[in-house]
Structure formats: C-alpha cells, structure tokens
Amino acid sequence: MNPKEAARRRWARLAWIYGLLLAFGVFFVGPFLMGFLASLKANPLEWPFTLSFAQVRPKNWAAAFRLGGMGAGDPWLGGMRPGREVTLEVAYFSREAAPPELAATIPRRKPGAGMGAVFESPYAADYVRLTGPTLVARQPARLGQEEGYVYRYRLRIAYPGKGPYLERVPLDLEAPRGALLVEATLDPTRFERRGRVASWDNVAPGLLGYVFHNYVRAFRETRSLETGQSLFLRWTLNSLFLSLVKVLTTLVFASMAGYALARLRFPGRQALFLFMLFSMMVPGQVTFISNYLVLKDGIFGLSRLFGVETLLNTYAGLILSGLVGAGAVFIMKQFFESIPREVEEAALIDGATPLQTLFRIILPMSTPALGALSILTFQGTWNEFFWPFVVLTSPREIYTLPLGLLSFRNAYGQVGDWGLILAGGFFSMVPVLILFAAFQRYFVEGVSVGAVKE
Amino acid sequence: MRLKARTLEALYALFLLLPFLFTLLVFFLYAFLRAAYFSFTDYDLFSPPRFVGVENYLRLFREPLFLTALKHTLAYSLVVTALQTLFALLLAIALNRPLKGITAFRTVYYLPSVISTAAASLLLLWLFQRTGLVNQGLSFLLAHLPHLLSLGLLFLAFQGAQVAWARRRGEGVAFFDPALALLSLPLALLATYALGLFGVIGAQEVRVEIPWLPTTATFLGIPYPLWAIILMNTYTTIPTFMVLFLAGLKGIPQSLYEAAALDGASPWVIFSRITVPLLRPVLFLVVTMGLIGTLQLFDQVLFVGGSGGAPLEATITLAYYVYGNVFPSGAAPRVGLASAAALFLAGLTLLVVLLQRRFGVSERGWAG
Numbered sequence: 001m002n003p004k005e006a007a008r009r010r011w012a013r014l015a016w017i018y019g020l021l022l023a024f025g026v027f028f029v030g031p032f033l034m035g036f037l038a039s040l041k042a043n044p045l046e047w048p049f050t051l052s053f054a055q056v057r058p059k060n061w062a063a064a065f066r067l068g069g070m071g072a073g074d075p076w077l078g079g080m081r082p083g084r085e086v087t088l089e090v091a092y093f094s095r096e097a098a099p100p101e102l103a104a105t106i107p108r109r110k111p112g113a114g115m116g117a118v119f120e121s122p123y124a125a126d127y128v129r130l131t132g133p134t135l136v137a138r139q140p141a142r143l144g145q146e147e148g149y150v151y152r153y154r155l156r157i158a159y160p161g162k163g164p165y166l167e168r169v170p171l172d173l174e175a176p177r178g179a180l181l182v183e184a185t186l187d188p189t190r191f192e193r194r195g196r197v198a199s200w201d202n203v204a205p206g207l208l209g210y211v212f213h214n215y216v217r218a219f220r221e222t223r224s225l226e227t228g229q230s231l232f233l234r235w236t237l238n239s240l241f242l243s244l245v246k247v248l249t250t251l252v253f254a255s256m257a258g259y260a261l262a263r264l265r266f267p268g269r270q271a272l273f274l275f276m277l278f279s280m281m282v283p284g285q286v287t288f289i290s291n292y293l294v295l296k297d298g299i300f301g302l303s304r305l306f307g308v309e310t311l312l313n314t315y316a317g318l319i320l321s322g323l324v325g326a327g328a329v330f331i332m333k334q335f336f337e338s339i340p341r342e343v344e345e346a347a348l349i350d351g352a353t354p355l356q357t358l359f360r361i362i363l364p365m366s367t368p369a370l371g372a373l374s375i376l377t378f379q380g381t382w383n384e385f386f387w388p389f390v391v392l393t394s395p396r397e398i399y400t401l402p403l404g405l406l407s408f409r410n411a412y413g414q415v416g417d418w419g420l421i422l423a424g425g426f427f428s429m430v431p432v433l434i435l436f437a438a439f440q441r442y443f444v445e446g447v448s449v450g451a452v453k454e
Numbered sequence: 455m456r457l458k459a460r461t462l463e464a465l466y467a468l469f470l471l472l473p474f475l476f477t478l479l480v481f482f483l484y485a486f487l488r489a490a491y492f493s494f495t496d497y498d499l500f501s502p503p504r505f506v507g508v509e510n511y512l513r514l515f516r517e518p519l520f521l522t523a524l525k526h527t528l529a530y531s532l533v534v535t536a537l538q539t540l541f542a543l544l545l546a547i548a549l550n551r552p553l554k555g556i557t558a559f560r561t562v563y564y565l566p567s568v569i570s571t572a573a574a575s576l577l578l579l580w581l582f583q584r585t586g587l588v589n590q591g592l593s594f595l596l597a598h599l600p601h602l603l604s605l606g607l608l609f610l611a612f613q614g615a616q617v618a619w620a621r622r623r624g625e626g627v628a629f630f631d632p633a634l635a636l637l638s639l640p641l642a643l644l645a646t647y648a649l650g651l652f653g654v655i656g657a658q659e660v661r662v663e664i665p666w667l668p669t670t671a672t673f674l675g676i677p678y679p680l681w682a683i684i685l686m687n688t689y690t691t692i693p694t695f696m697v698l699f700l701a702g703l704k705g706i707p708q709s710l711y712e713a714a715a716l717d718g719a720s721p722w723v724i725f726s727r728i729t730v731p732l733l734r735p736v737l738f739l740v741v742t743m744g745l746i747g748t749l750q751l752f753d754q755v756l757f758v759g760g761s762g763g764a765p766l767e768a769t770i771t772l773a774y775y776v777y778g779n780v781f782p783s784g785a786a787p788r789v790g791l792a793s794a795a796a797l798f799l800a801g802l803t804l805l806v807v808l809l810q811r812r813f814g815v816s817e818r819g820w821a822g
Contacts, residue, residue, distance in 0.1 A: 005625070008633050009631065009632055009633045011633075012631075012632035012633035012634075012635070012636045013632040014553075015632075015636055016632050016635070016636065017548070017551070017553065018553075020548060021548070021549070021553075021556075021559050024545065024548075024559070024563060025559060025562050025563070028562060028563045028565060028566055028689075028693070029562055029565060031566075031577065031581060031587070031689075032565065032566070032577070034587055035577050035580060035581070038580065038587075044580060045580075045583055045585045045586060046585075047585045047590060048590065049587060049590050249473075253473040253474055254474075256470040256471070256473070256474070257470060257471050257473070257474035259470060260466070260467040260470040260471045261471075264463050264464075264466060264467040264470070265460070265463055265464070265467075266463065266464035266467040266468070267464065269467075272471075275478070275483075276478065279478060279482045279483075281746065281803055281804060281807055282482070282486060282800050282803070282804075283749070283750045283773065283796070283799055283800055283803055284750070285750065285752070285772075285773045285776040285777065285796045285799055286485070286486060286489045286793075286796040286797060286799070286800045287481065287482060287485035287486055287489065288485075288777075288780075289485070289488070289489055289492065289780055289789060289792065289793060289796070290484060290485035290486075290488035290489055290492075291481050291485050292780075293488075293499075294480065294481070294484070294485070299480070321477070321481050322477070322481075323473050323474075323476065323477050324473055324474050324477055325477075326478065326482075329474055353466065354463070354466040354467075354470070355466065355469075355470075358470070379568065382570065383569070383570030383571065383572070385570070385571055385572055385752075385753045386752055386753065389756075390777075390781075401572075402570055402571075402572035402573075402753075405572040405573065405576060406572065406756065406757060406760075409575075409576060409579065409757055409760060410760050410761050413579065413760060413761050413762045413763065414761040414762045416762070418580050418583070421576050421579070421580070422576065422577070422580055424576065425572070425573040425576035425577060426573070428570065428572065428573050429569050429570070429573050432568050432569060432570070433565075433568070433569075436564075436565070436568045440561050440564065443564065443568060444560070444561075444564060444697050
C-alpha cells in the first residue's frame with residue numbers, strides 16, 4: 001500500500017471515530033435536551049414532537065417582553081397592574097369579502113391543577129376590560145391556492161381603577177369556520193375546538209414568563225397552605241442549606257478522622273479501618289429502621305436536654321445522623337497517606353501536637369482533596385433521597401428538593417401536567433450542572449476515588 | 455504526671471475520631487445489630503418485640519410479594535449490570551485514543567450521571583408516557599423501516615462495488631475499508647433520499663403506543679415498567695463505569711498493542727486476548743459496584759409508581775419491600791419481617807463482595 005493510500009485510510013478512520021463520538025454525544029445529551037425543550041412547551045407530550053414551537057421563536061420573545069412591560073412594567077415576569085393597558089393584534093385569513101365575526105373573551109380559568117388548584121388567586125376576568133376586536137385593516141391576499149383577504153384586528157385589554165396584581169390574563173378568541181389565524185402579536189398558547197378557538201394563557205407574560213412559563217408556574221403554584229409562600233422556593237433553599245452544612249461537617253470531621261487513621265498509632269486501628277469498609281457495603285435499608293427510632297427518641301433522649309422531644313422532621317436529626325460518611329473518611333485517609341511523612345517531621349520535632357500538624361501543615365496542602373470532597377459531598381447531599389424521605393415527612397415546608405419533586409410528581413402526574421413536572425426536574429439539576437461545568441475534573445476523578453464507597 | 459507518648463497519641467486519635475465514631479457506632483453498628491435483633495422478633499413499632507426465632511426468614515419465602523421483589527431485584531441487577539458493563543467497556547475502548555477534543559466528549563458523556571435519581575425519574579416518566587418520546591421514536595423507526603432497509607442495502611451495494619473495483623486494480627482492501635465506506639455512506643443516503651422522493655419507498659403509517667408504565671405485562675419475564683427503569687438506569691450509569699474503564703485502559707502498556715499489530719492480530723483477538731484479561735481487576739470492580747448499586751433500587755420505584763404510574767407488583771424491589779413493611783399505608787408495620795428482608799438484602803450484597811474478593815483481584819489494580 002502506498003503512503004498516500006495509507007494516509008487517506010487513516011483520515012477516514014478518524015472521521016468514522018469522530019462520527020461515532022458525535023452519535024454517542026447525541027445519545028447521552030439528546031434525551032436531556034429534548035426534555036428541556038419539552039419543559040418549555042405548553043404540551044410536552046404533543047405528537048408528533050416538534051422542535052419548532054411558540055416558545056422558541058424570537059418574534060414571540062420580543063412580543064412577550066414588550067407586552068410584559070405594557071401590562072405590569074415588568075418585561076421579565078409580566079402580569080397586569082391597575083391603570084395599565086395591553087394591546088394585541090391578530091390577523092385572520094378568510095375567503096369571504098365580509099370580515100369574520102370574532103368573539104373575544106377573558107375566560108375565568110383557574111391557574112394550574114394539583115397543588116396550584118388549592119389557591120384562589122384573583123381572576124383577571126373580574127378586573128380587566130376588553131375592547132375589541134376592532135377591524136383595523138383589510139388586504140387582498142393569497143393563502144396557498146386560495147384567494148381571499150387578510151383582516152387585521154386590534155384588541156385592547158385595560159385594567160382600570162384599583163385592584164390586586166394579576167399574575168396572568170388569559171384570552172380566548174373564537175373565529176367562525178373558514179377564518180384562519182395567520183398572524184398574532186404573540187402566538188397563542190394552544191388552539192381548541194378544532195382550531196376555531198385560539199387561546200392565550202397570558203397576554204402579558206413577560207419574557208421569562210413566556211419562555212419559562214412552566215418554571216415560573218412551579219414557583220408560583222406550589223404554595224404552602226398556611227403561609228402562602230412558595231414551597232418550591234423553600235425546598236430549593238432547604239436543599240441548599242443542608243448541602244452546605246453537610247459539606248462543612250464532612251470537610252472538618254472527615255479530615256480529622258482520615259488523619260488519625262492515616263498517621264496516628266492507636267490500638268484497633270486496622271480493625272476500625274476494616275469495620276469502616278464493611279459499613280460502606282451494608283445497604284441503607286438495613287440501618288434505617290433503627291436510625292429512625294433513634295431519631296424519634298431524640299438520640300437516646302439526649303435531645304430533651306435541649307428541649308427537643310424528637311429529632312424526626314428536623315434538620316438537626318438529619319445532620320447529626322450523617323455528620324461524616326465512611327466514604328469521605330476513606331477518601332481523606334487515602335489522600336493523607338499519599339503525602340510524604342517528611343513534611344510533618346519538622347513540625348513534630350518542634351513539638352507540635354497532631355492537632356497543630358493537621359490544621360497548620362497538612363490541611364493547607366490538601367486543597368485539591370478538600371475541593372473534590374466538597375463537590376462530591378454537595379452533589380451527594382443535593383441528590384440524596386432515601387434517608388431524608390424517611391426522616392422528613394411533614395410539614396411539606398421542610399422537604400428537600402428531591403422529596404418535593406416526588407410530591408410534585410404525585411400532585412401533577414395524575415392530571416398529566418408534564419410541563420410542570422419536567423420544569424421542576426430540570427430546575428433541580430441546575431446547581432449540580434453548574435458545579436459540574438466548573439469542576440468536571442473533580443467529578444470524573446471522584447468516581448475512581450469513591451469506587452469502594454458504593 | 456506526664457502521659458506516655460503512646461497514650462497521648464492514642465488520646466489524640468480518639469479525639470480526632472470522635473465525630474466519626476459517633477456516627478459509625480450509633481448510626482451504623484447499633485443500627486445494624488438492632489436490625490439483626492429485630493429480624494428475630496415480631497416487632498411492630500408499638501408493642502415490645504417478642505422473640506420468634508427464624509420465623510421471619512421462613513415467612514419471607516412464603517410471601518408472594520417478597521418473592522416478586524426478589525425476582526425483580528435479581529433480574530434488574532443482572533440485566534443492568536450486564537448492559538452497563540458491556541456498553542461502558544465498548545465506549546471506553548472507543549474513547550481511549552489520543553484524539554483532539556476527547557476531553558470535551560468525555561465531559562458531555564458524563565452528564566447523565568451527575569443528576570439526582572429524582573430528576574432522572576421524572577425524565578423517565580415523561581419519556582415513557584403513552585405519547586412520550588420513546589414511543590414516538592419507535593414509531594418513527596418502524597415507519598421508516600423501508601428507508602432504513604434501503605439505506606443498509608444500498609450501503610452494502612456501494613461498498614461492494616467500490617471494493618470490487620479496488621481489488622480489480624490490485625489493491626488489497628478489506629470489505630469495510632474506512633476510506634471507501636466514508637464515500638459509500640453519503641452515496642447510500644443520497645440514493646435512499648432519491649428513492650423516497652420518487653415514491654419508490656415511502657413511510658408507513660405506524661403509531662406505537664406501548665403503555666410502558668401503567669401495566670403488568672411482561673417481556674422476557676420482566677414487567678414493562680421495570681424495563682423502563684432498566685433502560686433509564688443503564689443510560690445514567692454507563693458514563694460512571696466508562697470513566698473507571700478508561701482509567702484501567704491507561705494502565706495497559708501500549709507496547710502490547712504494537713506487538714499485536716505487528717503480528718497482524720485482528721481487533722477481536724486484541725480485545726479478547728489483551729484488553730479484557732488485563733482489565734480484569736477493573737472489570738471485577740465494575741461488576742461488583744454495578745451489582746451492589748443496583749441491588750438497592752428504591753427511588754425510581756417510588757417515582758414510577760404512585761398516581762397514574764406503574765402498579766406496585768410490577769416494580770417492587772427488595773429495598774422497597776423493606777420500606778413498605780416498616781411504613782405500610784393503612785396496615786400495622788411489620789418491622790421484624792422488614793428487618794429479615796433487609797438482612798437478606800445485605801447478605802446478597804456481601805455475597806457479591808466476597809465473590810469479588812475470591813475471584814477478582816483486590817483493589818490495587820484499579821487505581822491506575
């Protein structure tokens with residue numbers, strides 16, 4: 001084979017490999033991307049699944065931004081405030097020379113299903129006044145093979161007087177048979193009754209309220225029955241708080257225990273290490289029964305000294321029962337053993353105690369391991385499901401995000417509100433994805449370090 | 455009085471280990487022993503436990519739900535471990551080359567494995583709805599079966615013609631010569647497109663609406679909802695194990711491959727005689743981790759079940775069986791029975807570990 005031929009073959013093989021890599025990439029990211037796109041749609045289960053829908057069209061972004069500004073002075077989240085006015089233009093195609101009779105209504109539509117249905121929020125229909133649709137223009141036009149006219153209408157929605165802030169102002173526009181909606185300031189959310197009724201969920205949505213409407217709903221519609229605060233926001237903050245606390249306790253206590261196991265001599269060291277390895281292999285389903293009872297009694301009644309009857313449904317219980325995991329200790333022990341002993345010898349000769357050596361000399365050298373441990377712990381706690389599920393049962397305000405997602409799924413799964421469910425799922429991934437994007441090396445390395453942990 | 459240095463060091467160790475010992479002793483050792491104790495009693499959380507011997511263990515095997523859970527757990531564990539090990543290994547071998555931009559690809563592949571089981575379960579629920587993306591994808595494939603068939607046949611035809619032509623000119627090319635295949639593929643794509651354009655082949659009307667979740671129907675003895683969980687979890691765990699395999703592959707000396715290439719060894723021989731034997735420690739580790747992780751399947755069962763989801767008897771696993779007996783809805787807790795099931799699960803896990811210790815190589819091999 002001549003060298004030119006061989007080179008050509010090498011290039012071709014490279015091209016195949018990259019093609020394969022790309023195909024794998026589509027396989028691994030595809031479902032996420034599709035799920036994310038679906039979470040923006042009004043109907044995530046539409047058949048056939050389309051990639052071009054109202055929420056991804058820049059024309060609608062601009063309109064939503066403008067309308068949100070008109071309705072509430074808030075181009076991002078939109079809505080309507082007293083004294084404001086929104087105008088909307090629509091264009092219908094009809095073969096008839098006479099303009100089609102349109103009927104516009106502000107429906108009394110309850111926001112959401114499931115948890116959202118519990119709350120009576122003000123109905124826009126009770127506060128706003130609709131003027132129109134008024135015909136503003138008529139032009140001869142062709143639609144496909146058909147000759148006809150395009151009729152332009154203007155709708156004016158005003159909110160006179162005083163009243164509450166309206167999160168959304170829905171609109172239904174019914175056209176007679178033969179009239180076809182060809183253009184609108186803002187594309188309707190959906191068509192009903194065989195396309196005769198164009199329906200808007202919100203005519204003044206704002207940019208975020210339009211593109212990420214399911215996400216905004218996730219925050220707005222899950223509210224506490226007592227306080228009316230957003231539960232979804234609470235769950236997010238709870239998860240954030242717990243994850244940060246757990247990172248902190250793990251960093252301190254795993255370094256301490258890891259150092260003792262790696263460097264100090266004491267009776268039973270080897271036995272302790274083996275026992276620790278054993279503890280990592282026993283499934284959580286074995287220990288949770290007793291741990292549940294221990295927390296219920298406030299750790300042998302110790303919590304009563306602080307006036308707490310039970311540690312169930314408290315973060316104190318959750319934190320105390322998971323101060324430091326064996327896997328974290330294992331990682332730190334392995335890391336400390338990789339540091340040469342000479343580093344500490346000078347300090348020991350100067351008469352430094354093990355504590356001083358650990359905190360003054362060893363830990364400052366251990367930033368890579370501590371960084372990896374922080375990220376793994378954060379991810380682990382953020383994603384943890386089983387144990388918080390056992391400990392935190394009521395009220396719903398104390399749930400962590402994964403538990404919240406389960407109650408989400410149960411509240412909205414029955415009615416099939418998949419946009420909301422997907423939005424919740426994707427929102428919960430955000431912090432971990434940010435961490436992953438910033439420190440992906442640690443994640444990938446953590447797998448090999450934590451290999452024994454699983 | 456001065457403490458002896460040894461004693462002092464041990465005291466320091468005790469102090470440093472104190473928080474860890476607290477969690478280890480209270481929330482592991484005590485809990486483990488108590489679960490073992492409960493498993494020999496009829497404890498129900500309310501009345502004091504009464505010793506019943508091995509009755510709970512015997513009773514487990516008379517409980518149809520436990521046997522279902524056991525069957526599901528074993529089937530799930532074996533299928534997922536087999537699939538994820540195979541695909542992770544193949545992917546790692548494909549990725550184990552000094553290519554430009556390979557890190558970016560690895561990062562992208564790793565994405566599915568960083569998310570929570572809760573979020574993954576929600577995605578699963580959406581994907582496997584009756585009009586979900588999985589059924590839509592299957593419908594699309596089936597509808598375009600003529601196109602796929604013609605694409606395959608045309609590719610083979612173009613490739614065959616090119617190879618025959620090259621061989622006539624006296625060039626020794628293999629049938630799947632990459633350079634020629636690179637030309638055959640677009641030709642076949644174009645030709646298929648043209649055939650579709652002229653109406654020789656057309657898409658069929660196919661609408662697959664498999665009810666993946668709300669069903670107890672089985673395929674190969676495994677219920678549909680469990681298959682959905684199997685597919686989803688294989689998909690999210692492949693990257694994790696791929697990374698382990700990659701670390702292992704780095705440890706194999708390149709000279710072995712060069713020697714094999716000089717001897718003219720085929721890719722299969724290289725794979726089965728060099729890669730797999732030298733990867734044995736990692737392979738064992740991956741299989742062990744896979745088995746241990748999958749034996750504890752719980753979260754997905756909870757998410758996939760529930761309102762409008764899969765019936766419990768189609769998805770129940772051992773871990774869920776344990777939980778369900780401690781916190782049953784509308785019945786008395788059967789902690790004794792649950793503890794026995796939990797210990798049985800722990801026994802399975804330890805068995806896997808022991809088998810690895812016995813037949814695998816200790817963890818020295820995998821660190822890479």
